Amino acid sequence: FMKEQLVLWEPLEGNPFCRRHNELHLDKFSYEHDLILTFHDVKNNEMYTFIYEALEGIRSFITLRIADEFKRGDIDKLINEFFDKEEAKSLNYGPTFYIVQYSSFLEWQDSNDPVRIILQPNAEHHLFITSNFYIDVLTEIQPTVSKAKL
Numbered sequence: 001f002m003k004e005q006l007v008l009w010e011p012l013e014g015n016p017f018c019r020r021h022n023e024l025h026l027d028k029f030s031y032e033h034d035l036i037l038t039f040h041d042v043k044n045n046e047m048y049t050f051i052y053e054a055l056e057g058i059r060s061f062i063t064l065r066i067a068d069e070f071k072r073g074d075i076d077k078l079i080n081e082f083f084d085k086e087e088a089k090s091l092n093y094g095p096t097f098y099i100v101q102y103s104s105f106l107e108w109q110d111s112n113d114p115v116r117i118i119l120q121p122n123a124e125h126h127l128f129i130t131s132n133f134y135i136d137v138l139t140e141i142q143p144t145v146s147k148a149k150l
Contacts, residue, residue, distance in 0.1 A: 002101070004077045022041065024096045026133055027101065031061075036050070047149075051145075069133060098129070100136075121128070124142075
């Protein structure tokens, strides 16, 4: 049994988001064919849209969880452990995007859906830390990200 840990994930080039100075705000999410998450960058007055595009024969995501940040003390603990690592000490911002290695959420999903391991063996656990929510996405797909001025 490996212990859950956070790994920095940078899906945005020149990421403007910082937990301390410019939080990621969830505006909306939708799922019909693709999973679409839209975030607002208040400081720069921009919108960022993350699209997990369904591919032929592969759903855009395995499962999704959105939880109020106050109900997820386990994430705060993982963030503190992340910042105890040597490579995180040089960061000059508070990351908002992580991959959760050895994910208990993915493990839980596998225990409820053992076929997932066969159909989507390369699944990752993406974690978005917003101003109010923790968003967990289990997926094999990397999102495409677009930016628009408001």
